[in-house]
Amino acid sequence: MSDHLIHILPPQVANQIAAGEVVERPASAVKELVENSLDAGASRIAVRIDRAGKKRIEVEDNGCGMSDADALLALKRHATSKIDSSEDLHRIASHGFRGEALPSIASVSRFRMQTALAGSAGVEVRVDGGKDAEVRPAAPRQGTRIEILNLFLNTPARLGFMRTDKTEEAAIVEVMRGLALAHASVAISLHLDGRKRLELPVQDASRRVMAIMGKDFEANSVEQRLEHEGIQVAAWLGLPTYHHRDSTRMYFLLNGRVIRDKQLIAAVRAGYRDVMFHDRYPVVVIHIDLDPADVDVNVHPAKREVRFKSPQTVRAAVVACIRAAIEQVGQSVSSMPTRQALHAMQGSITERGLGGGQRHPGASSSSLRGHSGHAVSRTSEDIQRLLFRAPHAVHEGEAVYHADVPLNLGHALAQIHRCFILTQTEEGVLLVDQHAAHERITYEKLKRQLGGGKLVSQPLLTPVTWKLAEQGQDAVLAWLHDHAKELQMFGIDVVLEGEVRILAVPALLGDESPVALVEELVDACMLIGMDSEAGDTGMGRVLERWLGNRACKGSIKAGRVMSRDEQQALLHEMEKTPNIAQCNHGRPTYVRLALNDLDRLFGRKE
Numbered sequence: 001m002s003d004h005l006i007h008i009l010p011p012q013v014a015n016q017i018a019a020g021e022v023v024e025r026p027a028s029a030v031k032e033l034v035e036n037s038l039d040a041g042a043s044r045i046a047v048r049i050d051r052a053g054k055k056r057i058e059v060e061d062n063g064c065g066m067s068d069a070d071a072l073l074a075l076k077r078h079a080t081s082k083i084d085s086s087e088d089l090h091r092i093a094s095h096g097f098r099g100e101a102l103p104s105i106a107s108v109s110r111f112r113m114q115t116a117l118a119g120s121a122g123v124e125v126r127v128d129g130g131k132d133a134e135v136r137p138a139a140p141r142q143g144t145r146i147e148i149l150n151l152f153l154n155t156p157a158r159l160g161f162m163r164t165d166k167t168e169e170a171a172i173v174e175v176m177r178g179l180a181l182a183h184a185s186v187a188i189s190l191h192l193d194g195r196k197r198l199e200l201p202v203q204d205a206s207r208r209v210m211a212i213m214g215k216d217f218e219a220n221s222v223e224q225r226l227e228h229e230g231i232q233v234a235a236w237l238g239l240p241t242y243h244h245r246d247s248t249r250m251y252f253l254l255n256g257r258v259i260r261d262k263q264l265i266a267a268v269r270a271g272y273r274d275v276m277f278h279d280r281y282p283v284v285v286i287h288i289d290l291d292p293a294d295v296d297v298n299v300h301p302a303k304r305e306v307r308f309k310s311p312q313t314v315r316a317a318v319v320a321c322i323r324a325a326i327e328q329v330g331q332s333v334s335s336m337p338t339r340q341a342l343h344a345m346q347g348s349i350t351e352r353g354l355g356g357g358q359r360h361p362g363a364s365s366s367s368l369r370g371h372s373g374h375a376v377s378r379t380s381e382d383i384q385r386l387l388f389r390a391p392h393a394v395h396e397g398e399a400v401y402h403a404d405v406p407l408n409l410g411h412a413l414a415q416i417h418r419c420f421i422l423t424q425t426e427e428g429v430l431l432v433d434q435h436a437a438h439e440r441i442t443y444e445k446l447k448r449q450l451g452g453g454k455l456v457s458q459p460l461l462t463p464v465t466w467k468l469a470e471q472g473q474d475a476v477l478a479w480l481h482d483h484a485k486e487l488q489m490f491g492i493d494v495v496l497e498g499e500v501r502i503l504a505v506p507a508l509l510g511d512e513s514p515v516a517l518v519e520e521l522v523d524a525c526m527l528i529g530m531d532s533e534a535g536d537t538g539m540g541r542v543l544e545r546w547l548g549n550r551a552c553k554g555s556i557k558a559g560r561v562m563s564r565d566e567q568q569a570l571l572h573e574m575e576k577t578p579n580i581a582q583c584n585h586g587r588p589t590y591v592r593l594a595l596n597d598l599d600r601l602f603g604r605k606e
Helices: 011-022 026-039 068-073 086-090 101-107 156-160 165-182 205-213 215-219 262-271 311-329 335-351 383-387 434-451 473-490 514-528 540-553 564-575 595-601
Strands: 044-050 056-061 110-116 122-128 134-138 143-149 187-192 195-200 221-228 231-238 250-254 257-259 284-289 393-395 398-400 411-416 420-424 428-433 457-466 493-496 500-506 590-594
Touching (some): 026 044, 026 056, 026 101, 044 165, 068 122, 101 110, 165 195, 165 250, 165 257, 195 205, 205 231, 215 221, 221 311, 262 284, 284 311, 411 564, 428 595, 434 564, 457 514, 473 493, 473 514
Parallel strands (some): 044 187, 250 284
Antiparallel strands (some): 056 143, 110 122, 110 143, 187 195, 393 398, 420 428, 428 590, 457 500
16 A cells, blocks of 8 residues: 555546646537637638537647647647747737647547648547547648547546537537637638537628627617727627526627626626616626736636726726717617517507517617717716716706707607607607606716716705714714715715704705605715726716606606696707716616508518
């Protein structure tokens, strides 16, 4: 019996352990192989899959290829062509360098590789389940072809964790979509069991994004480019009313890498914060290019996560890009509400036997090409000012908003059920939600005054005493003692003289209860914290929460009868209000029905 409890693992076992980290499922193997092809300078990559990758994965490229010696060396652990010294670790520009992907994959499959250098004879390397490599001559070729058969053949436990073929295929498609988005200059194809799933030629970045994301996204998105402190951001951003149930349709591409980063997801949601439903997620594609020395890409075995040297700067760049885009399209509602309205109305007609069973109408898509330029914006470092900055122009002391494409909401025809306003335009009709629209108008006025540092206060004729509840009274008093002056930025003035007295409130909210105003603001500040948002003032989330609630409570309510003049005045106010397409909770403020939509609805057109 040996005296040693500690021993060195056999290479085959070590490779299988590494495979557990690097190759979690067939999609992981596809990702590693395609990234190797990209690093080899390939301009064309073809991927062929059988039985969701469990039976066969083939990746063929036209990259630089390898010599006989390099082909064998590539199957050794920690072998790589991508770094030479520890200094290279600080500026990684490739897709990966761990040197474990090929030996790990070869240790759990029947591995076949044919490769050649340009102008040289080819070589084929075979490895079965991690055994010794077999080398044989092969025909000359351009680039490399790798075939993986019977993945996890000698690790049946791993096979037991595989999902259904459809689930594994979906994971492979998602990997390929991300890599294709990151590399528009590379032609990429994907076949699943002989069926073509992706066939993408070399394209510019915008065409590649639309080819991957689809026609709906193309009709409901805007392109925005921005440079911020050396960070280049190119983003394709869905309209606020074009959203998704989770974050799976948010793509982040960093220096050509596909990554998932919680801080970037949070940054995107912050950028959309007051124009989208709180439980919905934007649909975006965001390219970020920065100095490789400013990011550590070697913090995750599968290279999905990164660590930024200055995460706040990256976050500020992303938020600034989104806010610049929203300024352009804040008055444009997506085709989603129109599609939902038509579907509901046609369903109602069909149920009553009036529709004749015609197929569902297509969505009305208003083109955003007027908005989607290549504007490059500069922004302040302070995210607070990004979220609540003043509009661009001021006329006679009042802020004036000018949309790139003027909004025309037409003429008011009627108020429906004391809730909606029906209007007519040259192109069709609109339904306006009177409460949601006025809520956004009030919210933008509050933001405008606050962002310009001119939130007008209204002194109270008689100071109002705020009687604090006994529970939590000490904590509130302590907070007010430290932060009472900071409430003045909200137009609120309080004094502590044995009791809390309210001296002034915002003029826009002068009709509301002073105690309710101050109590809600202090609760928000204490709950969220004054330094919860990046920037000098650190008040972004507090402002969004408080202003949003106050705008909602101070707006025209559903159920209020409005005269024709009041209806038309509301429409005119909407036309000059930024972000009017949605209320501050993210609900659409209006739905547009074009004449073509109405014709289809009543069966006049197919």
